[in-house]
Amino acid sequence: MAYELRALTPEQKRHFETEGYLIVKGLFSEADLQEIEETFEQISHQTIPGHFMPDLSSPVTDPLKRYPRVMHPHRFNDTAKKYLLHKPVLDVLRDLYEEEPLAAQSMFYYKPPGSRGQALHQDNFYLKVEPGNCIAAWTAVDPADEENGGLLVVPKTNNYEIVCPELADAQESFTTHFVKPPKDQQAVPAVMDKGDVLFFNGNLIHGSYRNKTKDRFRRAFICHYANESATRIGNHYRPLFRADGSAIDLEANPDGGPCGVEYEALYPH
């Protein structure tokens, strides 16, 4: 039986399938955003081993030492878990997968003024969702644009294979991996208002440049999902969560991918 779309129009679905990404406007209300902002403002003054380890001494030369990304906040914070499972986001994911989505990861980026970006990369190199793929839901908590280091996507690279990354430019990227876009294809900015969500396929090449502003943070709540029929995922992303909040475990996927297993030991994500 043909799948019936519930949240997306056929044009939106087609855009995701041909371009590899889709921006859906206003999936988070002002009240949702305020709750997220307050939660991560409180977290920003704490140290949470394994999740958030800021350098709270002042002054610091690298703004990302004071405001590193928060990893897996849904594992210690109920508000983060609530928004990882935000119904409007899961409704879109269900339309994209044509099956139930499972939540695998949450992150929060503060990206303060002056901070480096994250070099172009592909998410399923890390999540290793099989069979199927991961999809990211990248929520703008502040307006995101070229000036403050908003997200960049390389359209249509959802059909590009997962490749072994090169070394990134450490002056411009806080992560070490870089995936060069295929010849004649370029990264384009995803300009977003707060509350908009950018969905993108796990093969799509994406990343961000430096926040060039002097006074604008570029905060984002970033979550990754897998299709329910997947049987394996990278160890770092287990357990996953169903829409009702219950945990579900998939097998750990030990596959080293296009670089082999030794590479992973040398360059953990």
Ligand SMILES: O=C(O)CCC(=O)C(=O)O
């Ligand atoms: O938000 C960013 O600057 C990069 C985020 C990203 O690329 C990711 O979460 O995979």
